[in-house]
Amino acid sequence: MTAPPWIDTRFRLTEYGETLGWPSLALRAGALEQAFRAGHGRAVIDGNRVATVIAALVAAERAGVELALRRPGAEVPDGFPAADGFSVLLPTSGTTGTPKLIRHGLDRLRGRLRGTGDHGARWLLTYEPASFAGLQVILTALAAGAELVAAPGEGAAGLARAAVAAGVTRISGTPSFWRAFLMAVGDRRPPLASITLGGEAADQPLLDRLAAAFPGVPLRHVYASTEAGSLFAVADGRAGFPAAWLDDGIDGVRLRIADGILQVNSPRAMLGGVAGKGGWLDTGDRVVVSGDRVLFVGRADGRVNVGGVKVSAEEAEALILACPLVADALVAAVPNPITGHILTAAVVPAAGADPGLVRAGVRDAVAGLVPAARPRVVTLVESIPLDSTGKKRRRVEP
Amino acid sequence: MDTAAVRAMIAEELARIAADKGETLPPLDPGTVFLGGGLPIDSLDLATLLVVLEQRTGFDPFRAGFRQFTTVEELATLYAAAAA
Numbered sequence: 001m002t003a004p005p006w007i008d009t010r011f012r013l014t015e016y017g018e019t020l021g022w023p024s025l026a027l028r029a030g031a032l033e034q035a036f037r038a039g040h041g042r043a044v045i046d047g048n049r050v051a052t053v054i055a056a057l058v059a060a061e062r063a064g065v066e067l068a069l070r071r072p073g074a075e076v077p078d079g080f081p082a083a084d085g086f087s088v089l090l091p092t093s094g095t096t097g098t099p100k101l102i103r104h105g106l107d108r109l110r111g112r113l114r115g116t117g118d119h120g121a122r123w124l125l126t127y128e129p130a131s132f133a134g135l136q137v138i139l140t141a142l143a144a145g146a147e148l149v150a151a152p153g154e155g156a157a158g159l160a161r162a163a164v165a166a167g168v169t170r171i172s173g174t175p176s177f178w179r180a181f182l183m184a185v186g187d188r189r190p191p192l193a194s195i196t197l198g199g200e201a202a203d204q205p206l207l208d209r210l211a212a213a214f215p216g217v218p219l220r221h222v223y224a225s226t227e228a229g230s231l232f233a234v235a236d237g238r239a240g241f242p243a244a245w246l247d248d249g250i251d252g253v254r255l256r257i258a259d260g261i262l263q264v265n266s267p268r269a270m271l272g273g274v275a276g277k278g279g280w281l282d283t284g285d286r287v288v289v290s291g292d293r294v295l296f297v298g299r300a301d302g303r304v305n306v307g308g309v310k311v312s313a314e315e316a317e318a319l320i321l322a323c324p325l326v327a328d329a330l331v332a333a334v335p336n337p338i339t340g341h342i343l344t345a346a347v348v349p350a351a352g353a354d355p356g357l358v359r360a361g362v363r364d365a366v367a368g369l370v371p372a373a374r375p376r377v378v379t380l381v382e383s384i385p386l387d388s389t390g391k392k393r394r395r396v397e398p
Numbered sequence: 399m400d401t402a403a404v405r406a407m408i409a410e411e412l413a414r415i416a417a418d419k420g421e422t423l424p425p426l427d428p429g430t431v432f433l434g435g436g437l438p439i440d441s442l443d444l445a446t447l448l449v450v451l452e453q454r455t456g457f458d459p460f461r462a463g464f465r466q467f468t469t470v471e472e473l474a475t476l477y478a479a480a481a482a
Binding site for chain 2: 155156157158160161176179180182183184186205206209306307334336337338339342344371372376377379
């Protein structure tokens with residue numbers, strides 16, 4: 001099989017310590033292509049192994065079918081109409097409920113790849129393979145003919161070990177990943193030549209710690225979203241982005257602030273997009289202008305980032321309040337040096353309820369949420385403090 | 399509050415956090431690395447530990463910004479210093 005133009009055949013994948021080159025991937029792609037052609041316009045594949053994802057991308061493009069990448073807890077619903085020809089359908093990460101499906105063309109997924117000229121690079125994959133950010137890293141390494149080191153499902157400790165063992169030179173990860181990574185590697189640091197942060201707002205203390213741990217290594221934080229695609233990268237080591245970009249735009253993307261929310265107008269937005277008037281898309285990110293910078297201060301929907309997962313304090317609180325042994329509850333997002341934020345709950349037991357049973361009830365009430373979306377510390381209290389307007393005092397800090 | 403007292407608190411609370419997940423925590427040494435792969439905990443569990451330690455000690459050594467730590471002793475020292 002001839003490699004598609006977006007793969008440099010020098011590419012190697014090291015997944016859980018096993019290394020594969022293009023010939024092995026091409027064999028897998030050939031087998032999948034047969035199956036995809038026999039299908040009905042859409043191929044659905046588990047996206048939890050990088051080798052499978054790459055083979056499926058190649059096969060779906062050759063077969064001219066849509067490829068849906070399945071993630072745990074994110075099934076493709078029946079009746080979702082298939083696209084005409086090759087495209088990639090990605091489930092967005094939701095904490096509960098039905099995940100949204102977002103369709104991308106390969107050209108848009110590849111819109112802003114950086115580092116494709118460095119075939120000597122060794123990349124570490126810190127994202128799920130079947131995610132927007134994960135595909136960006138995979139496609140970059142493929143285009144460069146570089147080595148990609150992956151261990152999907154491993155935590156920061158396992159990834160840090162893999163990074164040190166393989167001597168990886170390029171890592172892209174969320175700020176939460178980098179905090180855990182710094183703690184896990186200690187003094188055994190891989191020979192990094194490039195550091196990228198994305199997926200949540202990069203805070204100044206973390207940027208400073210990375211600059212100190214890896215002196216002289218280029219440090220970028222990127223801003224992208226599943227709906228809007230890749231938007232821009234900031235490389236000056238400072239949090240936020242230059243306020244001048246509100247006037248001048250950046251890399252073809254126009255930016256504006258409406259009611260405190262960042263809006264973007266990008267040529268790389270999703271296919272069949274949801275953009276409003278004139279192509280402007282609401283990012284849902286609250287921003288403020290501070291001097292010559294625009295800084296991110298949280299989500300418009302009140303969601304906060306817990307270890308890279310966007311979670312809702314209100315959602316957890318509603319589940320706890322539905323528990324019959326609970327009289328009242330307040331779930332708050334508190335800043336945390338490891339995960340950015342963490343949820344805590346103050347719970348007022350119903351009159352006469354046994355404290356042990358109340359705790360068990362609270363635990364069961366939130367068991368359906370992903371771990372990051374559950375209140376991690378539950379305190380039993382006599383009452384919930386109210387503010388001067390009679391509302392619960394909810395501490396949500398950026 | 400000396401570092402030995404904080405270390406005991408860390409061992410007790412981390413054992414509780416691990417037990418909530420159905421895991422058993424091995425004995426901790428002062429040099430045990432939290433996220434080095436030797437303990438059955440992830441970064442969310444470590445984040446939880448910091449919340450509980452703040453509740454129990456009344457101190458938050460990270461209030462003024464992140465302080466680097468990787469081992470049990472390094473974390474215990476941060477709380478003991480905050481309390482001093």
